[in-house]
Amino acid sequence: MNLTFGANTPIAHLRKLRDSGDATGFSRALWQEFVAMGWAGILIPAEHGGLGLGHVEAGVVMEELGRTLTPSPFLSTAILAATAIARFGSEKQKRDFLPRIAAGELLATLAVDESSKHRPDRIALAADRAASGYALKGAKTFVIDGHVADLLIVAARTSGAPGQTGGVTMFVVDPHAKGVKAERTPMVDSHNAARITFDNVSVPADAILGKINDGSDALEGILNVGRAAIASELLGAGEEAFTRTVGYFRERKQFGRLIGEFQALQHRAAHLYCELELTRSAVLKALHSLDESVAASSAIVSIAKAKAGATATLTVQEAVQMHGGIGMTDEFDVGLFMKRVRVGQELFGDTNFHAHRLARLNHY
Template structure:
């Protein structure tokens, strides 16, 4: 398949770009700093996203979705990433909703996914317990209690946990921390007894927090997928989510580049536009090539998911590894080419480095994904 957008995808891109440019207030990132009571997103913005159909993109028509693909999802995420939008889209649609779509029962899908599509239900995925992405390092225990379970443990870096109505929680029903086998996913209400949330803002003004579970009750009907086989869902989910996150990172890298090139054309030093300096020309040319290479990888990885290709997981690792490196480079180069003023709050370019550093670690950094790729290739 050619790595170009179809006519329908171009229309979706133009619509998304127009919405993000005209409706999203970049200064929101400044306004929420230090606000411990923030909801973590702008509900009015999210409502408009729902009305545009964005939350329904990857889900089947049976649950109110549009039955489109990750190629279309990536188009929207890229445009959101360009202006560093803060919404519960990744946590609700890609992570939480993705887990239910992949492994949920018919009843779970019917109860949850229509609410995701119409915006009445926010989800998130609680899995991480260490300082870095390590999907199998789960110590949270789900012990059998009659016909159900009791779950106890602690999760860290749970995206949008303050605003979520329901949570998909990874707990251990067998084995030891680090084992692939023995993981089970549970769908829990955010207001369940024994469930405590400690929320806040991440470095890039996105919402995240910790989750403590103290003897939280769960029934057999709350199990997502098969008992002890949660990793089968998580492996595919994290592969897809890594590509989706990379699409958003591509948007940020592209906009940081575009902003910086415009600055190079305007800023004068020693009586000349600094964009005419050979050293900066070379750095900008290399940056352009890196972003274009990332674009090709992201587009291919998104289409690999839709086509069900055998190399989709390998491509996901390549995609997220490159996205992590290129976005970090984009944030750093943007600030350096702006000079000292790039470090000030007056200019927006510094926000791209903050987003890059957070996005780099979410769902695995470049070192993690290179190691995963090597293992898949038998090294």
């Protein structure tokens, strides 16, 4: 894959979208360029029009998106939705949706969270039996690209209570159906999210994705793929912030010397370099593990997401400090990296969430 993000999607691209108040939140023309290069179908099997590649390849794209802060539906559509349908959809759902995703004709996303923190075990949105199938009642928040999606994959509760493992079912929902309302809620980093409410939304029985009442494991598999992808993006953002900081060391003079000559700053930079290299190892291991077995990758994915979140956070904080006063200004790009990293930390679980999850997986 020939990635030329630096030339085609500079940080100015994000600024233009933000400052113009663009209603879509990303460039549809740029997305079609992604599609033309096959990236929308990276995780889609060849028999359904995709490239049939793996998570390592998808991670390469996510890392570059992190370096350039490029807003796009790659995560929501090509990672989350494509994984959900390709792995757990019926043959009809695969035929109906996967070729359209690969061709750039369909934007889709996953709707899972219902509060300000990631709590997939606390799903409460109800899916009650109805004459025509099911009726969805409740709300989802932090839905990536939810306001422009042509298809929603909604995790709902068909039995039991929030906190119970069983009773979760995933549904494929038309966002234009009666009772569905999407409100765009731009995040602090100017990327897309939405709050979506479901007011007695009727969905047929064949809209179920996977197994009824037994969707928790499938949902965790989809989330693990998304978590590793976000870890890749965080790695890219952290490395770009670090590269810009080292470049500043070679330009900025203080007391008649380049600041990169000061030993204290050299030590801090060396520490960041080591942390980034450790993070790269963890992220790459997680991506390889997903290619081998999504079901057996939970622990390493949590390690990668926790480490990437912590490292990227440290890196952008250090970048702001080591750039001095200009690091705090909106005109300087480093602050944009800090905002994106903050959002990436929260997406599908922050460092504390995954540390706790890893402890539970190891029976602590």
